[in-house]
Amino acid sequence: MKDIDIIKLKETILDDNDADAEVLRQELKSQKTCLLNLMSSPGSGKTTTLLALNKAFEGRLKWGVMEADIDSDVDAYTMQAAGVPAIQLHTGGMCHLDADMTRQGIRAFGRDDLDLIVLENIGNLVCPAEFDTGAAINMTILSVPEGDDKPAKYPLMYEVADVMVVNKIDALPVFDFNKERMEGYVRKLNPEMKLFYISAKTGEGVKELADYLVERVKGWNE
């Protein structure tokens, strides 16, 4: 096969966000709040997964959600209707949250009594991976219809996440999704990745994910 020309375009420079994120992480640790940064493509099922987790937590955690969106506020209303304290963050067009924006959100939320705050980041596999939000847990969702090759194409996301959820497994019969190939890409990027297969729609696999998260949150808040 003929070689492909590969052109490297200019690179962006990241700022001092990493240091700021580390400060926020320690602030949250000292007030016994575990922040979970939830990242995925648009439409992978972030909100649906949170609704499924809410049931599966079975009251074991006091938790709330910060919904980050460019413009809409439908997700925050959805979470609130399910009895989960929720706040809506509008990023003014920005494609990700950095540590300072996350801090602004947490202050506005004003709930230092929660064991767990989930930041539902902007639906985007690229930019959120570049910006440490100060979270103790970085969780990414890949839905089956997106394809098994996403870890190869958006590698940074799978390097920075420590928990990966494969969602919409009820749709596996309809799509060409090779679990082994997907896991091969992920393990190469991140051998320690904690991997869960779920259907937020049918509930399959959600209990295992919820149990794991409850333990992670308790460990962080000890």
Place this chain on the structure above:
Amino acid sequence: MKDIDIIKLKETILDDNDADAEVLRQELKSQKTCLLNLMSSPGSGKTTTLLALNKAFEGRLKWGVMEADIDSDVDAYTMQAAGVPAIQLHTGGMCHLDADMTRQGIRAFGRDDLDLIVLENIGNLVCPAEFDTGAAINMTILSVPEGDDKPAKYPLMYEVADVMVVNKIDALPVFDFNKERMEGYVRKLNPEMKLFYISAKTGEGVKELADYLVERVKGWNE
């Protein structure tokens, strides 16, 4: 229902990309090249749609593809294997292409004999919408599994695109996807949007899209 607190975080400022894009658009017009900027979430089926279009063009266009990816080069090989001239652009982690990066790509491609150059942008519903690449046609793909609410959540994409392709319609029976609701969101943002329903996998609807694009390209290059 209780109101949700909405916090406006800081906004980014766009640069003079728009002016640069307009210059590039006129340069391409004068050399009779139509540039199509193809945007979508990761996994919506951009490359599969291009492969389906290649068959449906039936030789009516001389065309080529610039595959923009953060790191991989699998898409450019896929297009080349199908007989389509292709070049791979690596963005060095960047989440979108701007007009200057697009110009770098077109120069490196070095094919001023093509009627149509497709820029397959980074899989991202947010950032590519903010940066005019100089394209004559801005096309976005929404796949059925992503959900009918994406235009409400990522409005800018549906404002800047003039052609919208709803892909994976073969999966409509498996997902809760309300066409009327989706079209309602889109028409509100962009009453002029040209809308096509296709399955790049089965070929359904692809001929209509191909016929339309052939006419658009001919019109531009006249």
